[in-house]
Amino acid sequence: MTYPGILIQALVFPGLAFSAAAGLFLSWVDRKVTARVQMRQGPPLLQPFYDVAKYFVKETCIPSGATPAVFWAAPLVGLAGATTASTMIGGSLLDPSRGYVGDLIVVIYLLVLPSLAVILGAFSSGNPLASLGGSREMKLLLAYELPFVLALAVPILNAGSIRLGDLAVTVTVARPSGVLALLVALICIQGKLGLVPFDLPEAESELTGGALIEYSGAPMGIFRLTRTMLLYVLPLFLVSAFCGPAAAGGALRGLICLVLLVVSVTLIRNTAPRLRIDQAVKFFWGPVSVVALAALALQAGGW
């Protein structure tokens, strides 16, 4: 493929522009469902767009105790990770024969970048509350990565491949092991998205915004945009790994799975209270990992 082609894929479709638009729409769905759960009217369709765009028309304050270079680079690193991951996942769905052996592992690493960016940004801002938020994000990252990778091992074993395209044409969720693994992965993306019950890096009540407390203006807008994109990219990743959306006649199933996943994430965040960091780590390394191992054992046993 030519370089302009790659650039268009990364920046327009299925990369930055498309996944940002999809993320903004899904974030509206998320807020509207939340509003209906609380018996409210909810925000208008374009509200998530205004919320992100607003940061770009405001002043950017850089705290005097901050490291400006890292303070500015961190959100860009996160955005780059989300953009590249969305391009690779979207590309493998459009044409499952494309991609290379091991691109799944690259995507798993790319999806860590946004969390890493939050940690970097938090520590570079020089605010003690942000450092607390950053260290919580780091512990949370260590906690949910183990069950997340274990859960992804189920579709990998099922498809017998570590290529995104091969996973995208295999339906893993039709097996008992696939259902269990998808549930584990759903809980893990709740942590990756930083939503309740795992919103402790941002803990509004005790850390007043936590990791991103010092961010304002354009860098804050980029963080918000990345978070919004992840609301589309992470469920899409699970759909492509578990639901076989690129298989013959699988597009509709994939779309239904995507909407179901986003609505589940929203309902979990509306009905659960926040966990403490020790509870969250115990939860991920204990029950969630055990269920992931059980799913793996079922898969190995041919279920």
Place this chain on the structure above:
Amino acid sequence: MGMAVKILTRSLNAFHLSGSACNNCDIEVLDALTPRYDLERFGITLVGSVRQADLLLLCGAFNRKSAERLRRVYHEAPKPVVVAAVGSCACSGCIFRHSYNWEEPVDSYIPVDVYIPGCPPKPEAMIAAIVKTIAKLRGG
């Protein structure tokens, strides 16, 4: 009306700053954010950090000690920012204006855009004030 003003007024992040208030205005501010009034319809949400604020809600009679903090918080907020004095104490000092620790009303420390009198003001009064401020910002 510029694009920037339109975007800004469609998505106001409120930051609630309580300076030695008796807590009644604080409770009414929280009331205004409950599902009954549903301010998210108009894009108004509460934020925890002043760095992300577009609307400062000041409650209470700011005294010698808290006025210093008020100035600092105002300078930490990224501009443009709308400042609303909520309640009679923030507007004028009210019954505390002859207190030993009271110096001046809020608007002598920082510029205030809108005054919402009342002890405490009703959520409807706050919403009316914010609507008027948005209309003024848009040049209506």
